[in-house]
Amino acid sequence: MFPIVFLVCLAAIGTLAHPTTKRDAAQLITSCNKPNTVAITFDDGPYIYGKDLINTLDKNNVKATFFINGNNFRCIYDSDMMDNVKYAYDHGHQLASHTWHHKNLSTLSWDQLHDEMWRVEQALQRIVGVNPAFMRPPYGEYNDQVLQVSGARGQKVVIWDFDNGDTAGLSAAQSKGRYKDLVSKHPKNVLTLNHETHNTTVYDVIPYAIRKLKDAGYKFATVAECFGGDPYQSIVGPQTKDVSV
Ligand SMILES: *[C@@H]1O[C@H](CO)[C@@H](O)[C@H](O)[C@H]1NC(C)=O
Ligand SMILES: *[C@@H]1O[C@H](CO)[C@@H](O)[C@H](O)[C@H]1NC(C)=O
Ligand SMILES: [Zn+2]
Numbered sequence: 001m002f003p004i005v006f007l008v009c010l011a012a013i014g015t016l017a018h019p020t021t022k023r024d025a026a027q028l029i030t031s032c033n034k035p036n037t038v039a040i041t042f043d044d045g046p047y048i049y050g051k052d053l054i055n056t057l058d059k060n061n062v063k064a065t066f067f068i069n070g071n072n073f074r075c076i077y078d079s080d081m082m083d084n085v086k087y088a089y090d091h092g093h094q095l096a097s098h099t100w101h102h103k104n105l106s107t108l109s110w111d112q113l114h115d116e117m118w119r120v121e122q123a124l125q126r127i128v129g130v131n132p133a134f135m136r137p138p139y140g141e142y143n144d145q146v147l148q149v150s151g152a153r154g155q156k157v158v159i160w161d162f163d164n165g166d167t168a169g170l171s172a173a174q175s176k177g178r179y180k181d182l183v184s185k186h187p188k189n190v191l192t193l194n195h196e197t198h199n200t201t202v203y204d205v206i207p208y209a210i211r212k213l214k215d216a217g218y219k220f221a222t223v224a225e226c227f228g229g230d231p232y233q234s235i236v237g238p239q240t241k242d243v244s245v
Contacts, residue, residue, distance in 0.1 A: 007126065009075035026150035026157045028142075029134075032189040032226035038218045039189075039226050040206070041065040041160065042196040043098050043136060047073050049202040050084035054091050056202070060210045065223040066196070067098035067136040067158070070120045073197050082127050089128040094222035094231045096134040097121060097155065106141045113149040121153070129237040133230055134158050134223055154233045158223055160193035164205055172200035179209040183216045190218070191226070 032039045042053070045068055057064050066088050070076045076085065089095055099105065100119040108116065121131050135155040137146055142157060150157050162182055164175040182190065192209075194201050213220075224231035 007077035009071040025147035029158045031161045032191045037221045039191045043067045045196040046081040046084040047197045053202045062220040065094040069098045070100035072102040076123045096132045102138045105137045105146045106143045130232040131234045133233045160191045163193045166198040166201045172204040175205045176208045183212045
C-alpha cells in the first residue's frame with residue numbers, strides 16, 4: 001500500500017508567479033556522450049505497461065530513463081501510477097521530467113513554463129523523494145525561453161538522435177526495422193526515443209531492440225550515465241504531506 005492517497009490531478013489549476021531571475025540557459029543534450037553506448041528512454045508515462053516494461057529491462061540488465069508527465073495519459077497521483085513510478089525508481093532506472101500536461105512548451109509564457117515544470121518535480125519529490133536534473137520537452141519543442149527556465153530550475157534539456165516512430169503511427173514491424181537499420185549503421189552511440197504508452201513498443205519492439213543492440217556489442221546507460229552526471233538535483237526521500245495540487 002502506498003501512503004499518499006489524497007493527491008489528485010485537478011482539471012483546473014492556477015498559475016503561480018515565478019521569479020524572473022535569469023540564469024544561464026540549460027545545457028541541451030542531443031546524444032549520449034559514452035562510446036559504444038545506447039541510452040534507452042521512454043516518454044509519456046506513467047502508464048499501465050510500466051511494470052512489465054521494467055521487468056523486461058531488468059531481465060536484460062538494462063537501465064533506462066523515464067521522462068514522466070504529471071497528467072498526460074494518466075494522472076501521476078493515481079495510486080497504481082504512483083506504484084509504477086516508485087517501481088521504476090526502486091529498480092534503479094532514471095526518472096526525469098517530461099513536464100506536467102504535455103504541452104508545446106514553445107507556446108508558453110515564463111510563468112506557465114515554471115508551472116509545467118515544478119508540478120512534475122513536486123510529484124517526483126512526493127512519490128520517490130527526488131528532484132530530477134533532466135527534462136525532455138514534449139514533441140522535442142523548445143525555444144530560448146524554455147532553455148532559460150530549465151536552466152533556472154537546474155535542469156538539462158534532453159532531445160534524442162533516434163526515434164522508433166511509435167507516436168508517428170509506425171507499426172511494430174516498422175519500428176523494429178528502424179532499430180535494425182540503426183544497428184547496421186552502427187553509430188558510436190545512440191540516444192533513443194520510445195513511448196511506454198504504446199503496447200507494441202513495450203511488448204514487441206523493445207525486447208527486439210535490446211537483443212539487436214546487445215548482439216551488436218552495445219552497452220546500455222541512463223541519460224545521466226551518458227554524461228557521468230547526477231540524475232537528480234537532490235534526494236530527500238518520499239514525503240507524505242497532506243496537500244492537494
Ligand atoms: C509548437 O509551437 C511552435 C510555436 O508556435 C510551433 O512552431 C510548432 O510547430 C509547435 N509544435 C507542435 C508539435 O505543435
Ligand atoms: C496489447 O494490445 C493487444 C492488441 O490490441 C491486446 O490484445 C493485448 O491485450 C494488449 N496487451 C496489454 C498488456 O494490454
Ligand atoms: Zn511526449
